[in-house]
Amino acid sequence: MRAAWPLFLAALAGLSLLSLMIGAASLSDGDGGWLLMVSRIPRTAAALLAGAGLALAGVVVQQVVQNRLVEPSLTGTPEAAMLGLLAVTLVAPGMAIAGKMLIAAAAALVGMAGFIALSERVPRSDPMLLPIVGLVYGGILGAIGVWAAWLTDLMQYLGTWQLGEFSGVMIGRYEWLWAVALLAVLLWVVADRITILGLGEAQARSLGLNYTQTRGLGLVIVSVLTALVMVTVGAFPFVGLVAPNLVSRWRGDNLRANLPLIALGGGFLVLAADVIGRVIRYPFEIPAATVFGVFGAAVFLWLLHAAPRRANG
């Protein structure tokens, strides 16, 4: 298995190189270097960071609710963040991006807390029930958002958040995503605690973990990650589901050892979706989230049906 690492890193490097070369404008005429600096490098970095952030958010959510079929977009978190953004846009449209980010993160946290409260009432016996509840919960929050946006003529605004894409990423517009890297380090430090969280409340408490505090920390990390990605590039469903599940099928469940792989894997998948979206209808572009939606849904279906059936669920 160790030999797989260099192979994976080589693939990632190759894909990044490809992403730097491909685009509507050609690198060879004139200002190639300038183009790289202003557009291609930021774009590639943004896709990698956004993918990594969402994949990490996914793995934390899965540990917190002890369910592998859940991810941030199945917990109403992006929709809650969207509602927060909508509120900011209505009340204080001129607020600086840091403020917007903060409010989106706070709203995401509230939405996620709502989901956690809901999840405690959903029976654990059937692992497939929670994602359904999450989907509908997200749908309800989304419907409120659409209604509010409709009444205030902000539908177009809503569209830019609902569908993640990278064509608008330029130098100076994506730097907030580097916070994902900081959060990833923080997550790596507390990885063992998050693992214990995944054992359930009783187990975690008996192992001496401050359950409430650790869970709170996990949820804050997830909210901030989701809000960061949402505000800078938009929503990406399924990344947080697909990347951690693929990694754990491949490498098992050692969270601390897997974290880098999950982060890089998420980045790889999102960047690949972005590159495909750039090539498939050259020179026009298809949003990376649309491409990934198809791929992610297909993988989700595979996970659902390839998962070993447990006797009596």
Add this chain to the structure above:
Amino acid sequence: MADRCVPWLVLALVVLSVGFLAWHLRAPYGFILELRGTKLAALICVGAATGAATILFQTVAMNRLLTPGIVGFDALFVLLQTLLVVSLGGVGVAQLPGALRFVVEALVLMAAATALFGVLLRRDASDVTRMILTGVVLGVLLRGLASVVQRMMDPSEFAVVQQAMFASFGRVDVGQLVAAALVLLAALGWAMRMAPALDVAGLGRGTARGLGLNHDRVVMISLMLVAAMISVSTALVGPITFLGLLAASLARHLTDTHRHTVLIPAAALIGALILVAGQFVFERLLGSQSALAVVVELFGGLLFLWLVLRKGKR
């Protein structure tokens, strides 16, 4: 008790329809009545189709939480419509008369839906939650595929798809409306004729077969009818995911029966009532109309959650 529900629902729908037509009516009468009449007919068709289709689907899926909208029937319709425009070209499709195009699309959807969901229902019949989740994700996948294809299209061809997809109640093509109403009536008639078989099919595959019912055949026919009805509602207005769930749950609650001769008309009437009443309130009293679909989604979603959680507690 159960049988008495249906006449009351018919009465309520008639009263509401008259109210819808006559509210603040002033000259020019003919023009306004024609406009409102078309809209009313479309609302009733869509509501009835969605309600009845949901009852049929819930029976063959043996699940009170599933609706055709949740598992992506409408997404399949949009995808097929998109592919039709891609293969025939925007001009080719635009030249087809509305009624003919609708019939072609409905037939294609019936074939595709029977193939796809027939396999799904048979494979996962024993594991209900897995089936719901599979259906939901399948819906996401189909929607994603449709949007990828749409984005790869020529903008002028996309305009054709868009017009077909987002036809709101405001501008309904009369030819299409007539074709849709005919298809709907045929499907409803067939469903009513099949009602006793559906009562038996609702007992489960094993029991139904033990009682001498060709269960697979009933499931296949039901899926085809569901597909026909969903193409009616999707072609006329576009998807309203949770309307079916609201209508079917209310119908089961009100009539408190398992007999499909009562359930199917009740759900159809309630579906129509919800839409007509909602449209009336939003358009005439509140003055903003397109939020109706969103509000139906909101309440439908809340109902869905309540149903799931209540089921969990038991």
